[in-house]
Amino acid sequence: MLHYPQEEPSFAVALSTSLVLFGFDGNNLQVLLAKSKRAPYDGALFLPSRYLNENEELMLSARKMFKQLFGYEDPTMIEQLQAFGKVFRHPGGRVINVAHYALVRKSDFQASNWDENDMQWVPFTQIPDLAFDHNEIVQYAKERLKRRVKRRPVGFRLLPDEFTLGQLQVLYETALEKTFDKRNFRKKLFKTTLLIDLEKKADGRADGQHKGSQLFSFNKEKYQKMKIQGYDFLF
Amino acid sequence: MLHYPQEEPSFAVALSTSLVLFGFDGNNLQVLLAKSKRAPYDGALFLPSRYLNENEELMLSARKMFKQLFGYEDPTMIEQLQAFGKVFRHPGGRVINVAHYALVRKSDFQASNWDENDMQWVPFTQIPDLAFDHNEIVQYAKERLKRRVKRRPVGFRLLPDEFTLGQLQVLYETALEKTFDKRNFRKKLFKTTLLIDLEKKADGRADGQHKGSQLFSFNKEKYQKMKIQGYDFLF
DNA sequence: GGGGATAGTGTAACATTTTCAAAAATTCGG
DNA sequence: CCGAATTTTTGAAAATGTTACACTATCCCC
CATH class of the missing domain: 1.10.10.10 (Winged helix-like DNA-binding domain superfamily/Winged helix DNA-binding domain)
Structure with a gap:
């Protein structure tokens, strides 16, 4: 039975957004990753991510994260990839992660709080095992990038x-x-x-x-x- | 500041999945729509949708809906489109809708509970104003279909x-x-x-x-x- | 058996993609 | 300053793919 909008939903899910940030150093495409300081993924790399505040737009959350990382507003080129909800379950309940991607000129960015989060560029051919389901997200982003590169400059x-x-x-x-x-x-x-x-x-x-x-x-x-x-x- | 996984999320969101179902009648591509029986969209058409049960996979929810509608399991071709979270806010809180699409042979399906939900095929060139943000979703699905048709048979x-x-x-x-x-x-x-x-x-x-x-x-x-x-x- | 309607077929012009190599500009070291 | 090494720049010919275009064949119906 379809139960929409007749049935009542249960408001028990948390949302996060992640950003797959591609940069280019002249020889390699790279992805920006942070290092986790917490169990169960202590020491593992993961995509820059944040939980949404109540009623915050998905895209706005991705943009805020972008600004926090680079100190400037990216005018246009952030795109949603998909919702990923398979793997990660927070102890407090279910988290759905809505992944986005963006392209940056490495010559533009100003590292601000990078040390604090132990962030680093990793060549996209050498991505290690990441925390949560972030390997799946990076893989999806690479395929999206390939398609975009073909059709749009x-x-x-x-x-x-x-x-x-x-x-x-x-x-x-x-x-x-x-x-x-x-x-x-x-x-x-x-x-x-x-x-x-x-x-x-x-x-x-x-x-x-x-x-x-x-x-x-x-x-x-x-x-x-x-x-x-x-x-x-x-x- | 990135707050992931350091910060605590708030589990206050509900999830739904919608399906953009494309069928073909020999002359028109059509989209399957249901009719709402509830305010504030009483009488308006909308995409087949359901709220997720706790810990249900996104794709599984879409597949369940497919089976409810057609009485058989579609083996492969359901694909996630995107998460849509802009427009619709349920009185009880925020709902994020994860849209999917699928292609069906109209010769295959068996209508089961269609009358009950007042469902109908609508030519995709003549989609009226839909409930929620479903027009945006259908538009997105049409573009995805076009791209897929070009690259995959x-x-x-x-x-x-x-x-x-x-x-x-x-x-x-x-x-x-x-x-x-x-x-x-x-x-x-x-x-x-x-x-x-x-x-x-x-x-x-x-x-x-x-x-x-x-x-x-x-x-x-x-x-x-x-x-x-x-x-x-x-x- | 003739008219109406759709299915089925080939060729030539044009556009795009692929393949391939040599000359020009600059730097470096001696 | 000169020769060797390195990198940039440039074009033409062949192969492949795309587009434009019109008539014949078959079947149904009357």
Whole structure:
């Protein structure tokens, strides 16, 4: 029998939100994790998470957490993944965890209370056993990221404002776990007309050595217009 | 400050699951809706929903609902969409609704308690104002369906075991809200090698009139093998 | 057996993707 | 300052995939 809205619900569940935060260090996609100081997961890593206050919006809770971690408000790109409710049962009752994910430029963030929570970036190919059901959440987030990267130019959110095509290619190869032909990659990116040639070169000495490469930025305004008309980034 | 798992949660939320059930009648994709008999939404349509019993799995709750509605267990294809928690607040407290969706062959189901709940199929292009935040959920489900239809041959789950290419094309055109050239559609489908030619014809007299068309079924076993190797159905 | 309606079929133009290698720019060390 | 090493940049040809397009075949009904 369907019992909605005829039946009475039992208000006995607690809500938490977790954030899968992806950052990029130039070679690896990384996930931000905290270290637990409490039984039964003492010492284990887990996703940044918080319990919801009464009547707090799910997304707002995720945004608050983001701000606590990085000191600035992320304007748009937090997305809900799913509700996860299988594994973790708090001694006091059931907890449903609503997981979100976000992409950050590592060049942007300011660590604030990271020491206190013993937080660290972990390469997403080397995630250890996590507390609660957080491995399942990270796995789900990786798949979502892969899909998003294919259809939307989210990759740009992981790089500094000025980047080289080489960096962009490494990012896409890392996220999609495949390699691209360099010439084809550049062709495809130029065809989008979403790259702005900054007409200056990165300092060769600074990163590796040798020939400095052209710097580009992402034409966000143009993309906004194209998106409205149903543009697919397409990889 | 992150307060997880250090802080104490408050167990004051109720959980419900809703199901967006898509069926196909040969011309329209439809969504199964029930009619509310209670204020403040008396008379309004809403998605089949139920409150979770304590410690019941989210997916299990969705499956129970499915069985209540159709009298059989759907083996696989129920998928969680998201948690929705914005709009509806029960007088007794907060309710978080975890929405799922599923695809059904309308030829399979046995209506059981439908009259009692005043249930009806509604074409998904003509969904009226629904109770709670269920319009938002249906919208989300439609987008998910579109994405799934493109990458996975879920369309076959909406047709009878034996179907014609014409039926299949109408289904894809409806779900993706675009039209296909008949010859190109057939070419693409044959190239997948996932169609089994049943070497018999539909009875022309039965549906419309005129020339009876070839019947096909979907090669599920072959698809399972191809899926493991990372096959994308691709539209 | 003729008219009406839907099923079924192939080809050519066009677009996209893939494959592949050599030259130009810069740094470093001697 | 020059040569070796390293990285960036660039294009053309072949293969593959996509799109556009119109007539014949079959069956039912009258």
